[in-house]
Amino acid sequence: MSGYGKAFTRMREEASEAWQDYTHHAFVEGMKDGTLPQAAFLHYLQQDHLFLTHFARAWALAVVKSQTHAEMLAAVGTVTALVCEEMQLHIGICEAAGIPRKQLFATKERAETLAYTRFVLEAGYSGDLLDLLAALAPCVMGYGEIGARLAQQAGSQVYADWINTYGGDAYQELCRTVGEMLEAALIHRLGPEYETSPRWDRLCQTFRTATELEVNFWQMGLTP
Numbered sequence: 200m201s202g203y204g205k206a207f208t209r210m211r212e213e214a215s216e217a218w219q220d221y222t223h224h225a226f227v228e229g230m231k232d233g234t235l236p237q238a239a240f241l242h243y244l245q246q247d248h249l250f251l252t253h254f255a256r257a258w259a260l261a262v263v264k265s266q267t268h269a270e271m272l273a274a275v276g277t278v279t280a281l282v283c284e285e286m287q288l289h290i291g292i293c294e295a296a297g298i299p300r301k302q303l304f305a306t307k308e309r310a311e312t313l314a315y316t317r318f319v320l321e322a323g324y325s326g327d328l329l330d331l332l333a334a335l336a337p338c339v340m341g342y343g344e345i346g347a348r349l350a351q352q353a354g355s356q357v358y359a360d361w362i363n364t365y366g367g368d369a370y371q372e373l374c375r376t377v378g379e380m381l382e383a384a385l386i387h388r389l390g391p392e393y394e395t396s397p398r399w400d401r402l403c404q405t406f407r408t409a410t411e412l413e414v415n416f417w418q419m420g421l422t423p
């Protein structure tokens with residue numbers, strides 16, 4: 200198992216090829232060894248700041264789609280972590296690199312950012328919490344896996360702030376919470392044998408598409 204729960208592990212297995220491309224993309228390996236050009240990193244961060252804006256909206260939608268207090272708590276906690284920690288990281292790194300907050304908030308959205316964020320939001324608008332979580336999980340847990348691996352393997356300090364955020368205790372705890380939320384939400388709606396539900400394949404397909412959109416997002420980062 201992955202450490203982020205059974206449902207996540209099973210969905211990841213169903214998307215194993217795309218998952219490998221996502222978590223071991225050249226962009227990621229460039230952060231690991233410090234060879235990623237700073238221009239690519241800053242370009243990615245500016246798009247990612249936009250991404251996080253929409254992503255926080257999608258997690259707020261998860262509050263709307265919640266059916267239990269535990270689901271609401273997990274969703275609210277994730278909105279808070281996104282707005283108060285992740286977005287702050289991006290604002291701080293950009294400001295330190297000479298990109299003021301005003302410029303960051305005026306970033307023009309790339310097609311890859313638009314495609315991914317609107318895919319996630321649409322999954323939530325047209326579906327229930329399970330459809331939404333299947334689209335959100337690759338983002339949360341993928342960065343958790345990447346951060347944990349890079350914290351172990353990084354041979355350079357260049358991207359230490361980024362690596363320490365996603366490899367750190369607070370983000371890893373968030374991944375475990377979202378993994379538990381996904382598992383409990385599936386059991387609550389489909390029962391403990393949720394993998395035998397007619398909905399399971401579709402949920403795995405949503406998870407896989409979101410994973411492929413993550414690959415495209417890294418690739419966009421390499422082409423400022």
Ligand SMILES: Cc1ncc(CN)c(N)n1
Nearest residue numbers: 247250251338339342416
């Ligand atoms: C594109 C993307 N995917 C995931 C994460 C981690 N929340 C992120 N910041 N950006």
